[in-house]
Amino acid sequence: MKASRHRPTQISIDLEALSYNLQQVTKPLPIRTQVYAVVKANAYGHGVIPIAKQLADQVAGFCVSNLDEALELRQAGIEHPILVLGVVPIDGISLAKQASISLTVASLEWLEQAVAAALDLADVAFHIKVDTGMGRIGVRDSQTVNQLVDLLDQQEAKFEGIFTHFATADQADQTYFDQQLALFKDILVDLPEMPRLIHASNSATSVWHADTVFNMVRLGNVLYGLNPSGRELELPYPLKPVLSLTSELVHIKQLPKGANIGYGATYTSPSEEYIGTLPIGYADGLVRAMQGFSVLVDGQACPIVGRVSMDQITIRLPKAYPLGTPVTLIGQDQGMERTVQDWADYLGTINYEVVCLLSDRIPRYHE
Incomplete structure (x- = not known):
């Protein structure tokens, strides 16, 4: 999708805040911890290439969700180690080898298919994924892990890493977290050989369970100034918001009492009022359920009235403002603030x- 640069709706990314957040998270970690930045999904919507280039001097490598995301980084000149966390179709293994991209092996069946297809696995770096209770991808017992290690050795592939992922590291109750950690440690004890990288720590684990870190961490959400726990657990140190979202008033009208606004006529003005229109809608990610949420104009909360349309929303203003007046949807305005977490709370997500x-x-404009 081509960015719409000829309208006033835009996202600003504070790259210095990104680096600051990384420093905050890594301070409590052991000195020799290998830090991989998770930049999947376009760096959580922040713009992957500028984000990766900003972090290049601060991290040991990057994690992505699929092969195409990894290749995008390579094409942009990123030479760091890259680990694909998801399952790559076996016909993508040769591309990964050419680009020196590390792959996840999540099942014995997948690796056996690659061998049966006579694919050249020599020198391809693999990380074995252990499912300790997340229930998505990964093997669940030491026997299968050791079979994978043996088969990788037979194919002269590199057994570079082993990892798991915690389901409840961002919750106050540690019971299930401790069960997963114990299972992972048991599997490590049974390994015939230890790989170079062992990792179980995502953002939440690195923040609230730093004492459980192995020799590599995968940092995502916290880099972008977001609390992985939402509001359940407090962060032990301050983080800076990286993303802000702003727009401008492109149309203003005064409506009489009883006027209807938007699809379905779901809002009727209770009195004479000023209504402003912004060029942003659910095609931009401001979903229809945001009706009733308030944005900031001139340091004042202005509610979204009427249904959110594909390309536009309407807001109730306290007075008439000139066209082009700035509107803050995420960020600060004269001591008031709207955060990503505010959006999440309103949407129940x-x-x-x-x-x-x-x-x-x-x-996205990266500064």
């Missing part, structure tokens, strides 16, 4: 989803 839904139609 998580901050991860909010930023990932912001579409590529909104141009």
Whole structure:
């Protein structure tokens, strides 16, 4: 999708805040910890190439979700180690080898298919994914892990890493987290050989369970100034918001009492009032359920009235403002603030989803 640069709706990315957040998270970690930045999903909606280039001197490598995301980084000149966390179709293994991209092996069947297809696995770096209780991808017992290690050795592939992913590291109750950690440690004990990289720590684990870190961490959400726990757990140190979203009033009208606004006529003005229109809608990631949420104009909260349309929203203003008046949807305005977490709370979702839904139609400006 081509960014719509000829309209006033835009996302600003504070690259210095990104680097600051990385420093905050890594301070409590062991000195020799390998830090991989998770930049999947267009760096959580923040713009992957500028984000990766900003972090290049601060991290050991990058994690992505699929092969195409990894190749995008390579094409942009990123030479760091890159790990694909998801399952890559076996016909993509040769591309990964050519680009020196590390792959996840999540099942014995997948690796056996690659061998049966006579694919050249020599020198391809693999990380074995262990499912300790997340239930998505990965093997679940030591026997299968050791079979994978043996088969990788037979193919002269590199057994570069082993990892798992915690389901409840961002919750106050540690019971399930401790069960997963214990299972992962048991599997490590049974390994015939230890790989160079062992990692179980995502953002939440690195923040609230730093004592469980192995020798590599995968940092995503916290880099972008977001709390992986939402509001359940407090961050032990301050983070800076990286993303802000702004627009401008492109149309203003005074409506009489009893006027209807938007599809379905779901809002009727209770009195004479000023209504402003903004060029942003659900095609940009401001979903229809945001009706009733308030944005900031001149340091004042202005509610979204009427249904959110594909390309536009309407807001109730306290007075008439000139065309071009700035509007803050995420960010600060004269001591008032609207955060990604505010959006998530209003929608009953998580901050991860909010930023990932912001579409590529909104141009990103990295400063």
